[in-house]
């Protein structure tokens with residue numbers, strides 16, 4: 141009886157010994173995971189950043205799903221005490237650039253943490269994208285030739301994809317305003333809160349997906365896609381589209397390899413579109429909705445208005461308008477000493493920019509906020525061209541069209 145008990149006891153001891161051995165093995169593995177801690181120091185980086193205003197850091201251990209969060213205020217680094225693991229680090233927030241622009245930034249990184257001290261530099265990328273194209277530049281002021289003559293050509297619109305998606309330029313409408321920023325009349329009816337009264341509009345050809353534009357890339361719509369450098373203009377031979385012109389007196393060459401814009405409406409003869417050199421128009425970029433054609437647009441968007449003229453009589457005008465809901469981007473241009481009104485509703489553009497006097501060879505260009513992850517410029521668009529544009533800047537196509 142005693143023997144048997146002893147035998148059982150011995151087996152129990154053996155069993156428990158075995159158990160203890162295996163347990164202690166498990167314990168070792170488990171202990172390694174929980175007891176080995178590391179200090180992960182995340183340092184924020186990025187070009188052109190003056191202040192890291194508010195950055196939220198989220199650190200995910202990808203095996204356990206454990207999340208650690210920290211919000212940094214005016215700080216560019218933080219040290220986390222973390223168990224060893226495989227981490228995904230996400231940053232999101234707001235920085236102030238050296239140009240004093242507040243912009244949205246973000247970054248993600250992966251890091252295996254398996255030593256006592258780990259450092260991670262996290263370059264922040266600006267992610268303040270638009271939802272659609274922007275007018276990056278309008279070169280309307282013109283140039284003077286070497287013998288001092290006004291050169292009425294070499295103007296262009298530069299339309300840029302300021303998003304992180306591929307966009308299509310098909311059916312984009314480029315319009316010039318009916319009203320001037322330098323002439324304020326009381327017109328009846330005043331519809332600027334609903335639509336943009338136009339003096340001309342041209343439409344990019346295409347059925348919807350014929351003209352892809354990559355993130356950060358652009359199209360050039362030139363008045364005449366030829367080399368204007370002999371007249372101090374620019375080499376616009378490689379423009380994406382050109383204004384058509386059938387005016388024999390201009391002697392313009394229609395570049396057969398550059399598709400022409402479709403003129404839906406103009407107040408000029410010979411189907412011409414002409415940009416004032418005198419900084420007094422507004423320009424709008426819109427998109428012709430699916431199902432609409434030039435004809436349906438014109439049929440549905442007539443704008444008849446009247447005003448009391450300087451002789452005391454009533455002037456009636458019949459033009460067209462683009463619904464504000466179609467407008468993708470717009471800007472007002474004016475002359476500082478002659479400014480009277482903006483010609484857009486303020487939610488579309490609340491300010492104005494200028495390249496003046498005419499034929500000064502200068503342009504209006506968007507401010508650059510920083511670069512996209514593909515290295516292309518990201519531009520400022522707060523719907524206030526006073527803040528968003530650089531006045532009297534150097535034309536971006538001065539050395540030709542480089543994409």
Ligand SMILES: [Ca+2]
Nearest residue numbers: 394395398400
């Ligand atoms: Ca052509």
Ligand SMILES: [Ca+2]
Nearest residue numbers: 469470521523
């Ligand atoms: Ca805008």
